Amino acid sequence: MPLPLGYPQPLEELIRSLRRLPGIGARTAERLALALLEWPEADLQALGQSLSTLRARLHPCTQCGNLADTPLCLICANPQRQTELICVVETAAQIPVIERCGSFRGLYHVLGGRLAPLDHRGPEQLRLAELHQRLAAGNVREVILATSSDVEGEATAAYLAMDLQRPGLIISRIASGVPVGADIGFADPATIAIALRARRNLG
């Protein structure tokens, strides 16, 4: 949609970009752009630098797939974490949601998606080989499936429950508490803490 505001090109470009962010409407984007205009030059340079190098400085953790700027992410590199417990999530964005509740001390594994045949996303598109490797190393006692509770999330959990099965491994699913149909990204920490404690055994 064209902006009928008549800002000069550089501002209009910025507003257009800001508007693509979640929760930012036309007016907010305008206010943010005008506020940036007031920033000291050095701060603007720094922001620009952060943006332009963001991708290059981040990569998936070699172990779990979480966002990292070192080979291992901060969680995997932390010696205090319980390595015999792995919580499987759809995307790296879900890790901070669970971390915020503070009750999970294990490690994560990021699938990089979920089963969604309508979008041509099958098991092949998930980071499953990496997960199998971690399990094969033998140290993991329990896998918690924390995929969303909608149709695709549940199907992914059902698939993993079958696919990951091996002797001695407990596979559990975070239980209700996460509202049915809700995206786990929106659940509050208390809900997630309850859900993690009440997880049910699938193995």
Next chain:
Amino acid sequence: MSFGGAAPVALVKLELAGFRSYQSLAWPVPPGVTLLTGANGAGKTNLLEAVHYAALLRSFRTRNLQELRRWDSPGFSLVATLGGDGLTRQLRVTQQQERSLQVDGVPIIRASDFINHFLAVAFIPEDIGLVKGPASERRRFLDILGSQLDAGYLRALSEYNQVLRQRNALLRQYAQFGDRALEAFDQQLVAFGAAIIQRRLLLVEELRPELEESGRQFFGDGSLLARYTPVTGTESGLETLTARLFDLLVKNRDREKRDGVTLVGPHRDELLLTLDTRPLAAFGSEGQCRTTALALRLASYRLLQRQAGDQRGLILLVDDVLGELDAVRRRTFLDLIRQCPQALITVTTADECAPWADQVVTVHDGAVN
């Protein structure tokens, strides 16, 4: 029409902007039975359609939203105000590039949280498709009625439809996905499928006495029956239904992989309508089929009235149906709906029906008088 004590919940006002032929309208909707007269093309059906849309977020004559927007308008807005029983509630739909919904000024994200704040049942000439048309029309009839009575029905239905879409997509790409992924979707298909079958069985059971009654009233002594015939059989325990549905999936696995589509489940089931034990779709005369459609709608109206009408408000919409009935059935129908708390009925000439109505209004030139 007068009410003893507190007025039941009813639609008290309808405001339209850019909706169909209406540029701008604010109509205080009367209680009781209202006849809408006016020339062909005056906009009578458009009004009924607007009420139906406010109740269900769907039109009874098109699936294409673009048709609802007035030709010279970028979008439309529609406000339905409910009142009575100490309550007022304002339902607002604004359709521009996107649809936005509000209840009492509070934005509503999901359509399922917006619909059925009040209940509408429409009688339209196309209803004959309920009898003569494909089974999908009868399933839709059941599903809308079930959703009006029970929000859980709607949830189960939308989850089921989502699993079904995913599973069909998977079957089309079966080679890339394999058995294990298929099984992962089977679990939910079976769970939601069985839940819907169970709810439909109960619903048809509840509908039975209402249908028997309206059947008797329209057909004299003929016996009009509706029987839901799910692929699982009609034993209604959820566990049995789930197990049966799962067995059928397994049995049909090879055919499903070959055809690339889910072959068994509530999306394929039939609601069988019979008159004196003969299936109407095959053997019914035109007149019998029309009357059956009318009896079905009336039965659903009565069931809604009995279970939910007082609390939420229930409005009857009758579009061009009276003209298709013979004089005797028209009288019967008007007698039957005379007592209903709120009805909007379109007619071309009011004279004949006026004695049954609480008021007659004229639709002309984008206004209601």
